[in-house]
Amino acid sequence: MFSWDLLANAVVAGLLLGGFYAAVSLGISLIFGLLDIANIAQPAFVIVGSYAAYVLHDAYGFDPILTGILLTPVFYLLGALVYRIYYASFERRGDEALRGLVFFFGLLFIIEVSLSIKYGVDYRLVQTGYLSRSIDLGGVGIAFRYLVPCLIGVAMTAALYLFLGRTFYGRAIMAVSQDQAALRLMGADPIHIKTIAFGIGIAAASLAGALLISIAPVIPSTDRDYIGRMFAITVLGGMGSIAGTLVAAMILGVVESLMATFFGPSWSLAVSFGILLAALAVRPAGLFGR
Amino acid sequence: MGRTVPALLVGLAVIAAGIVLALVRVNPYFYFAGYVILQFVVIATAWNILGGYGGYVNFGTPAFFALGAYTAVVLIRSLKAPLPVLIVAGGLVAALLGLGIGYLTLRLRGVFFSIATLALSVVLQTIIMNWEYVGGSRGLSILRPSGPPFGNYGVFLFTVMLGLAVVAVMTARFIERSWIGRGLAALRDNEEAAECMGVPTLRLKLFATTVSGFLLGVAGAPFPYYVTFIEPNSAFALDYAVNALAMPMIGGTTSWIGPIIGAVLLGTAQQVAIVTISSELNLLIVGVVLVGFVVVAPEGILGLVRRLRTR
Numbered sequence: 305m306f307s308w309d310l311l312a313n314a315v316v317a318g319l320l321l322g323g324f325y326a327a328v329s330l331g332i333s334l335i336f337g338l339l340d341i342a343n344i345a346q347p348a349f350v351i352v353g354s355y356a357a358y359v360l361h362d363a364y365g366f367d368p369i370l371t372g373i374l375l376t377p378v379f380y381l382l383g384a385l386v387y388r389i390y391y392a393s394f395e396r397r398g399d400e401a402l403r404g405l406v407f408f409f410g411l412l413f414i415i416e417v418s419l420s421i422k423y424g425v426d427y428r429l430v431q432t433g434y435l436s437r438s439i440d441l442g443g444v445g446i447a448f449r450y451l452v453p454c455l456i457g458v459a460m461t462a463a464l465y466l467f468l469g470r471t472f473y474g475r476a477i478m479a480v481s482q483d484q485a486a487l488r489l490m491g492a493d494p495i496h497i498k499t500i501a502f503g504i505g506i507a508a509a510s511l512a513g514a515l516l517i518s519i520a521p522v523i524p525s526t527d528r529d530y531i532g533r534m535f536a537i538t539v540l541g542g543m544g545s546i547a548g549t550l551v552a553a554m555i556l557g558v559v560e561s562l563m564a565t566f567f568g569p570s571w572s573l574a575v576s577f578g579i580l581l582a583a584l585a586v587r588p589a590g591l592f593g594r
Numbered sequence: 595m596g597r598t599v600p601a602l603l604v605g606l607a608v609i610a611a612g613i614v615l616a617l618v619r620v621n622p623y624f625y626f627a628g629y630v631i632l633q634f635v636v637i638a639t640a641w642n643i644l645g646g647y648g649g650y651v652n653f654g655t656p657a658f659f660a661l662g663a664y665t666a667v668v669l670i671r672s673l674k675a676p677l678p679v680l681i682v683a684g685g686l687v688a689a690l691l692g693l694g695i696g697y698l699t700l701r702l703r704g705v706f707f708s709i710a711t712l713a714l715s716v717v718l719q720t721i722i723m724n725w726e727y728v729g730g731s732r733g734l735s736i737l738r739p740s741g742p743p744f745g746n747y748g749v750f751l752f753t754v755m756l757g758l759a760v761v762a763v764m765t766a767r768f769i770e771r772s773w774i775g776r777g778l779a780a781l782r783d784n785e786e787a788a789e790c791m792g793v794p795t796l797r798l799k800l801f802a803t804t805v806s807g808f809l810l811g812v813a814g815a816p817f818p819y820y821v822t823f824i825e826p827n828s829a830f831a832l833d834y835a836v837n838a839l840a841m842p843m844i845g846g847t848t849s850w851i852g853p854i855i856g857a858v859l860l861g862t863a864q865q866v867a868i869v870t871i872s873s874e875l876n877l878l879i880v881g882v883v884l885v886g887f888v889v890v891a892p893e894g895i896l897g898l899v900r901r902l903r904t905r
Contacts, residue, residue, distance in 0.1 A: 410885035
């Protein structure tokens with residue numbers, strides 16, 4: 305007997321999860337989609353955000369999401385620094401493709417190992433009063449633990465969308481992704497603009513990490529589960545399209561949730577890989593591709 | 595091909611030296627650590643055939659390695675198959691996966707190819723974790739066969755891995771010096787241009803991914819007997835992916851000797867670090883050395899030597 309209740313619950317849970325996935329993927333959408341920098345260390349920065357929220361919550365009882373927001377300037381500077389190293393070592397020499405990729409892979413590994421040396425491989429979770437509540441809407445349960453991250457994810461998407469479309473620096477980032485040489489001719493420094501964009505991408509990881517550790521327990525190697533998801537969302541959404549990122553994240557969330565409900569949670573990881581392959585095979589430009 | 599015969603002789607001499615070493619019976623830890631280093635020679639050499647010669651960065655080394663290991667587990671459980679059969683079968687199954695990712699290169703190039711191989715590793719691990727016959731996520735104990743040559747199974751595995759390392763390096767050297775190696779170098783530098791010049795890029799890529807996959811599977815096949823307890827987290831460890839690319843990068847990716855230099859240096863350093871410091875810190879060293887090399891010396895040790903010579 306097919307249960308409509310189960311289906312409705314799965315779809316709602318998927319949409320909520322999708323909003324959170326959008327928060328996680330915005331950074332890579334900006335860095336990989338727009339700047340074309342294959343930063344596969346992005347999920348590791350998200351995990352750093354998670355552990356920062358965990359440590360500050362554990363020591364001083366700080367709210368995880370507030371911590372995530374307050375730490376964005378620190379992550380921004382970290383991102384700017386990483387980009388400068390990347391630029392000086394690879395982009396300027398013109399061999400960013402292969403060695404740049406290896407650089408970020410090494411960075412991912414260093415972050416992961418450092419975290420497991422410092423904090424061990426125990427699962428960590430941050431629980432707060434308001435996040436453990438839930439509401440019931442006609443048989444469909446909505447946990448605040450998922451609702452809050454989803455809403456923040458949607459808000460982050462909207463903020464980034466407005467920033468890129470309406471502000472001077474946002475438009476400059478769009479310009480640098482389209483034609484770097486032309487931007488230089490207009491008197492703007494593309495490296496400066498890219499540093500800002502990369503910094504914002506990493507800053508997004510701070511908040512995404514805080515959301516992640518509020519939703520589910522985190523270990524240092526959790527980052528690997530998100531590599532496939534992030535890139536699947538970015539490609540499906542259409543490289544660099546911010547609205548596309550949100551839609552693709554929702555699709556991935558719903559498909560994963562349906563898989564988990566009807567086939568078992570251990571298969572949901574395979575979904576992102578399947579979507580990534582399908583998107584690249586059928587429509588490489590993505591849903592909202594340019 | 596004039597230098598093939600001397601190279602074969604050197605290879606045989608290395609194997610003979612290994613057998614002598616096995617008969618002499620030094621400290622057992624030597625064979626234990628030596629096995630790991632030789633295993634990394636095979637892995638690094640195999641990775642380099644695709645990554646160094648062809649320019650396709652494979653992050654999915656653990657998938658191929660573990661596929662070889664788990665093929666061996668299935669054959670041990672079902673047929674009690676002897677080690678040579680395990681090695682060939684493990685290699686063939688991994689080669690099949692290699693052929694598969696070879697066809698993937700039709701659609702996925704550069705970064706996308708690398709991400710797909712990484713995701714592949716995650717998916718394969720998920721499947722193994724759900725497969726109870728091979729131990730699932732809890733793992734499985736493997737009994738070593740009794741009465742091995744040299745009277746000790748660890749010593750025997752050491753000589754087997756030495757033989758595999760010689761075969762892997764010979765294969766890489768042969769590919770590098772034949773038209774296949776030149777074709778791969780051409781498509782590494784510019785795939786479109788190579789295609790236009792009549793280089794059969796697809797066939798070359800399929801060849802490289804298949805051979806690379808085969809050798810990675812071969813490296814993994816004796817793994818169940820080496821560890822005697824196999825579980826997905828150790829067979830699919832990200833360490834293999836990082837080491838597989840760190841070692842050629844450190845040694846130098848354009849020559850067969852680069853992965854050997856990298857594997858021996860980094861492998862030995864790790865073995866020393868495991869004993870003297872801690873097993874997690876030794877992984878950190880690998881990561882830092884890898885990033886340091888790609889930033890400061892992108893051509894690896896071979897590149898540094900070449901630069902010193904021309905000066």
